[in-house]
Amino acid sequence: MVYKRGSNWHLDVTVNGERYREALHTSDRREALALEKKRVAELQQGKGHTAADKDFARASFEDAAKAFIAERIGHVAQRTIQFERERVKPLSEFFGDKTIMKIRADDVRAYQKARRESGLSGKTINMEIGVLRLILKRAKIWHLLADDVKLFPKSPRVVGRVLTAEEKAHLFRVASSKPPWLTAFCAAVIAVSTTCRSVELKGLRWRDVDLFSQTMLVRRSKTEAGHRTIPLNRDAILAFAKLKERSELLEAVDPAHYVFPACERNKIDPTKPQKGWRSAWRSLTKAAGFPGFRFHDLRHQAITEMAEAGASDATIMAVAGHIDRAMMEHYSHVRMAAKRDVLTKLESGLMEIPVTPHATKPGTKKPQ
Numbered sequence: 001m002v003y004k005r006g007s008n009w010h011l012d013v014t015v016n017g018e019r020y021r022e023a024l025h026t027s028d029r030r031e032a033l034a035l036e037k038k039r040v041a042e043l044q045q046g047k048g049h050t051a052a053d054k055d056f057a058r059a060s061f062e063d064a065a066k067a068f069i070a071e072r073i074g075h076v077a078q079r080t081i082q083f084e085r086e087r088v089k090p091l092s093e094f095f096g097d098k099t100i101m102k103i104r105a106d107d108v109r110a111y112q113k114a115r116r117e118s119g120l121s122g123k124t125i126n127m128e129i130g131v132l133r134l135i136l137k138r139a140k141i142w143h144l145l146a147d148d149v150k151l152f153p154k155s156p157r158v159v160g161r162v163l164t165a166e167e168k169a170h171l172f173r174v175a176s177s178k179p180p181w182l183t184a185f186c187a188a189v190i191a192v193s194t195t196c197r198s199v200e201l202k203g204l205r206w207r208d209v210d211l212f213s214q215t216m217l218v219r220r221s222k223t224e225a226g227h228r229t230i231p232l233n234r235d236a237i238l239a240f241a242k243l244k245e246r247s248e249l250l251e252a253v254d255p256a257h258y259v260f261p262a263c264e265r266n267k268i269d270p271t272k273p274q275k276g277w278r279s280a281w282r283s284l285t286k287a288a289g290f291p292g293f294r295f296h297d298l299r300h301q302a303i304t305e306m307a308e309a310g311a312s313d314a315t316i317m318a319v320a321g322h323i324d325r326a327m328m329e330h331y332s333h334v335r336m337a338a339k340r341d342v343l344t345k346l347e348s349g350l351m352e353i354p355v356t357p358h359a360t361k362p363g364t365k366k367p368q
Contacts, residue, residue, distance in 0.1 A: 002032045011036055015043040056139050061095035061103065068135045087131040090115065100139045105148035108132065112152075122152025160297030162304045167290070168192075174288035181284050182246075183260065184277035184295075186239040191298040193236035195306075195320040198295050202273045206247070207255035209240055216240075218321070228321055307331040308338035 002009050002024065009024045009032035020043060024035045056064055065088045072081050094111050095103065108129065115125045129151060136142035163171060175185040187201050196218065203220025210216070214232045232240070240259070247253045252261055252270035262272035277295070285293045299320070306316050313328055323331075 002029075002036050004029075009035075011039060013040055013043070015040060056100065059100055060097045061100055061135075062092045062097065064100045064139065065092050065135055068138055071138075084131050084134070087128045088135075091128060091132055091135075100136070103136065103145070105145045108145060108149045116152075123154070126151045160300035161290075161293055162297075162301050163290070163293070168301070171285070171288045171290060171293070175284045178284075181280050182242070183274070184280035184284060186243050187260065187277055188281075188295065188298055189239040190236050191295065192302050193233050193239075194230045195299050195302040196230070197299060198276065202258075202260055202276065204259040205255065206244070206253055206257055206259060209259060211237060211240060211244075228318065230319055303331055304334050307335040310335065310338070 001012055003012060004010070007027045009026055009029065011020065011022045011024055011032075013020055013036070020039075022039070024032050026032050026035065056067060059067065069081065069085055069088065072084065091111070094114065095107070098107070111132075112125055112129065115128065116122070129149070133142055133146075136145065172185070172189070175181055175188060187198075190196060190201060191198070194216065200218050200220060204216065204218075208217040208219060211232075214237060215229050216232055216236075217229050218227060243259055244253060247257070247259075247261075247270070250261075250268050250270070252268060254270070257270035258273045260274040261268050261270040262274050263269070281295050282291075285291060303316060303320055303323070306319070313332070316331060317323055317328075
């Protein structure tokens, strides 16, 4: 097919299992369609490798990776480019000056082995191989390796730990005890009160928080289903109020400013989002006696408490956004377990009371 980007037309076709995306360098649609027909015919005749393709394949991996990232700018989201740039770093360190066209399946397997031995998870390595695949497809050589490169199997989903009411109260008492933990404390209160992920909180701007109507709008999320409006309970409102009070002191409460602003070299920059509160969270959970309790576990905590309170699947998904089927089944089991526990507490040994036989009239049979 052909599509228009700006004033020029571009080509996007798949021939013999290979996808080709090229600029057609024309602003005329009729000419673009004619060029598409000609180019598809060339590709079907095996003329798929342009001079640029050959130059790319002859380049070192490091140079090819840089060119690949540069080509992506303007065609994919900035977040995707940043993700791919991070994955390219270890790939470039490993393959370095090796020519792209000389990379073989054995080389890829050696990379996987080295990364696994360094302690990385199969999921992380698979993501890196995914970017490598894109680069080798750009060089038109991935199909030579694909059948001999195997990804690591998916690990079973690990459901985060859920604290008891007493443990939860203790954790938040500790979190509120030190000024350096204020940001992590407020973020945690909001997370456990709204089911929000860390990335969703970091993307919040003050225009997304309405303390008057007691709602917050999640714009930045893992999926489209994650974009949602969430009612705020009293805990979340007080946490936002504390953060706003601090922002007012720093004169950083413009609607476009981030609720959790970046801090670089002890200087607040409200135009950029905070990278995170991992260090503070690790410190305070260790101090509370819950080392290994992840910030993301607060989301599981909130959803589990909703399920235990009897919230329906629809209500949970409306608040929490996207939840895959396996996790919804888990929360359904939690809901059933909560119901069973409540009903168990109603037990009072009624059937253990000795039953007095009914008196019978003379000449009548006893009930069997």
